[in-house]
Amino acid sequence: MSLDYIRAGTTEDAIAALIRGGDDAKVVAGGTALVLMLQEGFIAPRYLVDIGRIAALGGIRDVGDAVIIGATTTLWQVMTSPLVGRRLPVLVGALGRVATVRIRSVATLGGNLAHGDPRLDPAAVLLALDASVRLAGPDGERWLGLEELFVDELTTAIGPAELVVEIRIPYPDPSSRLTYRKLVGQTMDDYGVVNVAARLDVDDGRCRDARLVLGAVAATPIRVPAAEAVLRGAGIGPAVIAQAAELAREAADPVGDLRGSAGYKCDMVVVEVRRALTELASGPGGPATPAGRWSDS
Amino acid sequence: MGCVQTYKRVHNGPRMTVHPNNRSAAPGSVSSRLDVHFELNGSPVDLTVEASDVVCDVLRDQLDLTGTKFGCRIGVCGLCTVLLDGMPASSCLLLAPMLEGRRLTTIEGLGSDGRLDPVQAAFAEEQGFQCGICTPGQILAARALLAHEPDPDEPRIRDWMTGNLCRCTGYASIVRSIRSAANRLAESGGPERSA
Structure with missing residues (x-):
């Protein structure tokens, strides 16, 4: 079956092509996930709509209380942006954990989110940062x-x-402490066994607000509202951390695979959440250094 | 891992059709075979490709540039590493039409007339390879690193080179080669940023 390739010049062009193509059309930007699925025969679209050349979909801009990143901005462009480096070091660290340089240089931030793979690093940390996406469509x-x-x-x-x-x-509050941890079992470029993104907003030693996000252990990246509720209003010490980690274990619903059994992954959720919260409790957080590589702190 | 047949694509002979009068496909146009115009190792190239062609096949089968190897075809092994606008990319995960307007560098684009690129020379001198199949990818990845960071330490080299797999050397001699290349480039006035 032939595959038709449409180079969209504008967002409107792309939407029109997607309407024409219906279920047989797929969007391609960096292609790192899509080409893999094509090659492996997981998908067989009739139309590919290339949005990589639409100028309006690129770029990184400061809007005062937030950064807005165009969907086709590559992970490398995001992580080397001075603005992102200054305001969102936790995102730079997480993007540095994505696969290899070869993927980061081509994969796009919008594509990463649109792919919907629960194991992808940016999704978990962006959830902890309360990020949102703007979608454009026929309506x-x-x-x-x-x-x-x-x-x-x-x-x-x-x-x-x-x-x-x-x-x-949105830019995190100055009181926010953030970290992203990724436990890998085999090689550094693998998907995580467990990914944890955590945010504690701390005033006078007490946690005003919290986000706890797990990646790779459910069908989507998930927040753990029960753990966040326990952290909120608490002084962050070992007891509260242990309680939050247990609640995270209950929220996780992993599938056993070559990266570990479901039970092992649940155990590692407890360990990684404990490490993440301990790091945030003790330090200023906002790690400029990519944390979480085999460290057993 | 997928079945063996998917690893070798069969092409119906070389397709090097040049369309000098058809400079670029109009935005929104639809075609299964389409023209792509890009810069390859410093020279403009006009090609007609299938929409589903991946770049490593186009390089090897249409352009006879067999320096780019392929292995896993799923973006993991690093054998098919090329530089896209100066950054490493897996050419097995790039569709040929995506090259439109881009700058592609393959191993054939390094060095000139019997003169090795400093990174190639360093790999030769430090024995940064044995069987050689990963070497084009290793050298291109290293070259991109040194273009961005002329003086990387060993942890940085190992981090950057993650995913360019080598089953012969154990990596120590590759890291040594890259450090040596950094020194060579520093002596010769820094890396060309154009790679």
Whole structure:
């Protein structure tokens, strides 16, 4: 079956092509996930709509209280942006854990979210940062929080003729401490066994607000509201941390695979959440250094 | 891992059709065979490709540039590493039409007329390879690193080179080669940033 390739010049062009192509059309930007699925025969689209040359979908801009990143900005462009480095070092660290330089240089931030793979590093940390995406489609534009975006494994709330246009990431409060941890079992470029993104907003030693996000251990990256509730208002010490880690274990629903059995992954959720919260409790957080590589702190 | 047949694509002979009068596909146009115009190792190239062709096959089968090897075809092994606008990319995960307007560098683009690129020379001198199949990818990845960071330490080298697999050397001699290349480039006035 032939595959038709459409180079969209504008967002409107792309949406029109997606409407024409219907279920047989797929969007391609960096292609690192899509080409893999094509090569392995997981998908067989009739039309590929290339959005990589749409100028309006690129770029990184400061809007005062947030950074807005165009959907087709590559992970490398995001992580080497001085603005992102200054305001969101935790995101730089997480992007540095994505596969290899070869993937980071080509894969796009919008594509990463649209792919809907629960194991991908950016999704978990962007959830902890309360990021949202702007979608454009036949019925106009809408904003969607990441929690609404991720529906199931490889399934998002993005409509059939909709595109991710940009990602909005609010700057964390000065009181926010953030970390991202990724436990890998075999090689550094592998998917995580367990990914943890955590944020504690701390005033006078007490936690005012918290985000605890798990990646790779459920059908989507998930927040753990029960653990966040325990952390909120508490002084962060070993007892509260242990309680939050147990609640995270209960929220996890991993599938056993070559990276470990479901039981092992649940155990590692406890360990990694404990490490993440301990790090945030003791230090200023906002790690400029990519944390979480085989460290047993 | 996928079945063996998927690892070798069969092409119906070389397709090097040049379309000098058809400079670029109009935005929104639809075709299964389409023209792509890009810079390859410093020279402009006009090609007609299938939409589903991946770059490593186009390089090897259409352009006879067999220096780019392929192995896993799933972006993991690093054998098919090329530089896309100066950054390493897996050419097995790049569709040929995505090259439109881009700058591609393969191992054939390094060095000139019997003169090795400093990174190639360092790999030769430090024995940064044995069987050689990963070497084009290793050298291109290293070259991109040194273009961005002229003086990387060993942890940085190992981090950057993650995923360029070598089953012969144990990596020590590769790291040594890259450090040696950094020194060579520093002596010769820094890496060309154009790679």
